[in-house]
Amino acid sequence: MEQRHLGRTGLRVSRIGLGTLTWGRDTGEHDAADQLKAFWEAGGTLVDTADVYGGGEAEYLLGQLVERLVPRRDLVIVTKAGSILDPVRRYDGSRGHLLAALDASLERLGTDYVDLWQVHGFDPHTPLEETLQALDIAVGSGRARYAGVSGFCGWQLARAATWQLAAPGTRTRLAGAQMEYSLLQRGVEREVLPAALDLGVGLLPSSPLGRGVLTGKYRHATPADSRGASEQLAAFVEPYLDEWATRIVEAVVTAADGLAASPLEVALAWVRDRPGVAAPIVGARNVRQLTQALSVEGISLPDEIRRALDDVSAPVHRYPDQDWSTL
Numbered sequence: 001m002e003q004r005h006l007g008r009t010g011l012r013v014s015r016i017g018l019g020t021l022t023w024g025r026d027t028g029e030h031d032a033a034d035q036l037k038a039f040w041e042a043g044g045t046l047v048d049t050a051d052v053y054g055g056g057e058a059e060y061l062l063g064q065l066v067e068r069l070v071p072r073r074d075l076v077i078v079t080k081a082g083s084i085l086d087p088v089r090r091y092d093g094s095r096g097h098l099l100a101a102l103d104a105s106l107e108r109l110g111t112d113y114v115d116l117w118q119v120h121g122f123d124p125h126t127p128l129e130e131t132l133q134a135l136d137i138a139v140g141s142g143r144a145r146y147a148g149v150s151g152f153c154g155w156q157l158a159r160a161a162t163w164q165l166a167a168p169g170t171r172t173r174l175a176g177a178q179m180e181y182s183l184l185q186r187g188v189e190r191e192v193l194p195a196a197l198d199l200g201v202g203l204l205p206s207s208p209l210g211r212g213v214l215t216g217k218y219r220h221a222t223p224a225d226s227r228g229a230s231e232q233l234a235a236f237v238e239p240y241l242d243e244w245a246t247r248i249v250e251a252v253v254t255a256a257d258g259l260a261a262s263p264l265e266v267a268l269a270w271v272r273d274r275p276g277v278a279a280p281i282v283g284a285r286n287v288r289q290l291t292q293a294l295s296v297e298g299i300s301l302p303d304e305i306r307r308a309l310d311d312v313s314a315p316v317h318r319y320p321d322q323d324w325s326t327l
Helices: 029-041 053-065 095-109 128-140 154-165 192-199 234-240 243-259 263-272 287-298 303-312
Strands: 003-005 012-014 017-019 046-048 076-081 114-119 144-150 174-180 202-206 281-283
Touching: 012 076, 017 029, 029 053, 029 287, 046 202, 053 095, 076 095, 076 174, 095 114, 095 128, 114 128, 114 174, 128 144, 128 154, 144 154, 154 174, 154 192, 174 192, 192 202, 202 281, 243 263, 243 303, 263 287, 263 303
Parallel strands: 017 046, 017 281, 046 076, 076 114, 114 144, 144 174, 174 202
Antiparallel strands: 003 012
8 A cells, every 4th residue: 555654744654544433332353353454464554543432442452453463563553632521621632631641542552652643622721832732742752753633623723733833843743633524524625724735734534435425325225234323323424414415425426437436436535635635544344344445545536537526526615715806
């Protein structure tokens, strides 16, 4: 699998990442082991997790499989901290919470360091400088090799990345930003992606298949074994089952038919090759689904197909993004 640099850093990652959102919950040890081995054998390196995935079970399961199945040195392990189970305060970006969470993640993962450590979301109740100092401490202590953020909007990412760049050699530059990005969700193109490109931050798209909708599986009904039928994840899928999303899915299916490919391959190839993208992160319930996603490595979309998908999924960006004279 092709490797790419993450942002303007020396960290190289496989251009498809393996997600573990469902590990320890919907994906058990056997399926997780099959996925990790298949991913590694295909040349994949980037494995994404978080301290809250499966209540910590995703990290623990990954830690049990590393070394037993795959050498630690062959993986780029990414984890996140800061998300908390509180309906009022979704994120805790305090230095104390983040560093304690990192130590707990390392223990569950059974490793001395993570390759990329990310703040899971912006905490408006904590000074951003305090949150970013936790990243500096983590990298300075060797517990993390690189640092990044997740779920930051445009101004939040720009402020954080600029703050870190203001004291080179003292502060750790942001290597990556993890954000939802797909043909069904192009909101990052408004401000996040331009900021990331300008500041040298690599984008790690999550849900690159539109929460599974872009595979075409929901075109006629909701499969009983799908996320859309899951008690935990049905609300996660539902926003992408409207009429607007249906038009985009049908365009993807048409493109796939013309290329003798699957809708999954077309949708994943589109986001993988967008400017600024380092590695879309794919989550699968089993190794069969993951193998289908990994097959995208041999596919590149023709320019006319890419432009057609750009047009059908184009978000509405007017003032102030568009020059006022053209409105």
